Amino acid sequence: MEKYIPIMLKSEGLRAAVIGGGPVAERKIMQLLQSGANIKLISPSVTGPLHQAAQEGSLIWYNRNYTEGDLQGVSLVYAATDQAEVNERVAKEAARLGIPVNISGPGLGGTFISPSVVRRGDLIIAVSTSGAGPAASVRISREIDDSYGDEYEAYIDFLSKVRQIVKSTVPDGARRRTLLKAAAEMDILRDIRRGEFKPWTEQEIEAWIKGNITNN
Numbered sequence: 114m115e116k117y118i119p120i121m122l123k124s125e126g127l128r129a130a131v132i133g134g135g136p137v138a139e140r141k142i143m144q145l146l147q148s149g150a151n152i153k154l155i156s157p158s159v160t161g162p163l164h165q166a167a168q169e170g171s172l173i174w175y176n177r178n179y180t181e182g183d184l185q186g187v188s189l190v191y192a193a194t195d196q197a198e199v200n201e202r203v204a205k206e207a208a209r210l211g212i213p214v215n216i217s218g219p220g221l222g223g224t225f226i227s228p229s230v231v232r233r234g235d236l237i238i239a240v241s242t243s244g245a246g247p248a249a250s251v252r253i254s255r256e257i258d259d260s261y262g263d264e265y266e267a268y269i270d271f272l273s274k275v276r277q278i279v280k281s282t283v284p285d286g287a288r289r290r291t292l293l294k295a296a297a298e299m300d301i302l303r304d305i306r307r308g309e310f311k312p313w314t315e316q317e318i319e320a321w322i323k324g325n326i327t328n329n
């Protein structure tokens with residue numbers, strides 16, 4: 114089995130090329146679009162939703178086969194055709210340019226794979242079987258989907274706000290770490306679930322910081 118490391122890639126403004134325009138390409142593209150990437154789609158045929166996205170100007174569609182040179186200026190590539198030979202040519206050009214490339218269908222030479230993803234606002238949970246069984250990734254992420262409700266969105270927003278204020282107001286590293294660990298251990302989720310949580314104001318967060326620093 115190949116070995117993989119998970120990473121979170123900043124996608125705003127990312128220039129990505131997708132080769133192929135079937136349902137699999139569509140799934141990859143819809144995720145990229147939601148994350149603000151700029152997409153160059155190269156395929157002689159595309160699904161209805163992709164056609165619509167092109168008409169709306171959400172992506173740039175080249176209505177033709179892939180040809181070498183198409184990857185100039187992009188920093189991420191998805192080869193999603195049903196032709197091994199085409200996917201492999203894309204992977205070769207990407208390797209020459211040093212760009213990460215995903216192969217969703219037949220063919221060798223891909224350098225990253227797409228996980229199955231559960232999102233709750235800024236919380237992202239990604240599941241992968243390292244390519245062994247995508248259907249198992251889907252099943253596992255459904256289980257996660259069932260156990261992580263919408264309350265996690267408000268919870269992560271809360272943690273983010275506390276962390277921002279702690280980072281900008283507490284210069285001492287050890288104190289900062291103690292505070293951030295304490296914030297992560299607060300049982301805010303229970304309050305959110307009960308509908309009893311009122312987002313803290315900046316003043317309330319600062320007061321909590323002061324209280325916790327003097328207690329340590």
Ligand SMILES: C[C@@]1(CC(=O)O)c2cc3[nH]c(cc4nc(cc5[nH]c(cc(n2)[C@H]1CCC(=O)O)[C@@](C)(CC(=O)O)[C@@H]5CCC(=O)O)C(CC(=O)O)=C4CCC(=O)O)c(CCC(=O)O)c3CC(=O)O
Nearest residue numbers: 216217218226227228229230241242243244246247248250
């Ligand atoms: C290696 C990888 C490369 C990549 O695409 O990045 C890959 C490859 C292949 N998948 C195939 C089939 C299926 N793929 C899915 C579903 C998903 N596949 C995804 C990822 C990955 N698929 C990467 C590994 C992920 C991991 O590590 O686990 C998901 C998670 C994410 C996404 O695609 O965005 C997405 C779920 C999205 C969601 O959460 O809903 C289903 C199930 C379904 O559709 O419900 C089936 C049918 C059942 C089955 O075949 O198992 C085939 C064709 C086999 C054939 O027919 O010959 C290949 C090619 C091959 O195996 O050679």
Ligand SMILES: NC(=O)C1=CN([C@@H]2O[C@H](COP(=O)(O)OP(=O)(O)OC[C@H]3O[C@@H](n4cnc5c(N)ncnc54)[C@H](O)[C@@H]3O)[C@@H](O)[C@H]2O)C=CC1
Nearest residue numbers: 133134135136137138156157158178179194195199217218
């Ligand atoms: N990774 C995944 O999640 C999954 C992968 N697959 C595999 O992925 C592949 C793609 O799946 P689908 O989108 O359903 O296939 P599809 O057959 O519907 O689409 C293939 C697309 O590739 C395009 N294409 C073909 N030759 C091309 C070329 N030379 N240049 C540019 N585009 C070209 C076609 O116009 C078409 O839009 C299949 O081989 C399938 O077995 C299937 C299911 C899930």
